[in-house]
Amino acid sequence: MRAVTACLARLCLIGAIVAVFFAALGAGGAGAATEVVEPASPRPYVVPTDAQGQPQPFTIVVKGFKPGTDVYVEQCDGKAITAPHWNVTVDCDNGSSPASAIADAQGVARFDASDPNRDFVYVLGESPSRLFNCLGPHTAKPNDGLPTYSSCQVRVSTNNSQVTDDQLFFPIVVADAGGAGAATSGAKHSSHTALVLVLVIAAVACATAGIVVFVRTRRPTHA
Secondary structure (H helix, E strand, O other): OHHHHHHHHHHHHHHHHHHHHHHHHHHHHHHHOOEEEEOOOOOOEEEOEOOOOOEOOEOEEEEOOOOOOEEEEEEEOOOOOOOOOOOHHHHEEHHHOOOOEEOOOOOOEEEOOOOOOOOEOOOOEEOOOOOOEEOOOOOOOOOOOOOEEOOEEEEEEOOOOOOOOOOEEEEEEEOOOOOOEEOOOOOOOOOHHHHHHHHHHHHHHHHHHHHHHHHHHHOOOOO
């Protein structure tokens, strides 16, 4: 049994080392990845409107970009970026983009709602370049033959006309007239993936150790 116990201890130690390694790897990746800071979850974000149902500016803050880099924000349709034939120049409209924000020394870029040059305003109805329609709960569907969506997206990246490794998306919808806030259904942050991976590795290590102990204790003894 001493040999079995020693083997179990070694397996647990190996599992712990692997778990710590992947946890550190995941933490490093999360720190280096771009991320939407504001508006915070849940998603989709509900764009506030005035009494006439017109969308109002809202602040967007992102982090993880290379310091000194120009960061852009634009409105996209509701098509998933994994869908066939998704194209950044067709499914996103750079005509909705305000002036770029420069990532600071910490890699944070800010599009403040109070900044007339960088405030992002949801375009309700036909997009500026006539690529698609984004509608609100009471918006009549335009008879323009364009693809129409009740939920659209915001894209943040370092290039409005090309797919980039640092691009971010989050879904947005329009509130009822005079409404504000966020939808009740949220999404978990992608950084939880590292934690799940650690738990899976730990579970596999423990299961392996249990199997080894079971097999060894079940072997018949020989005189």
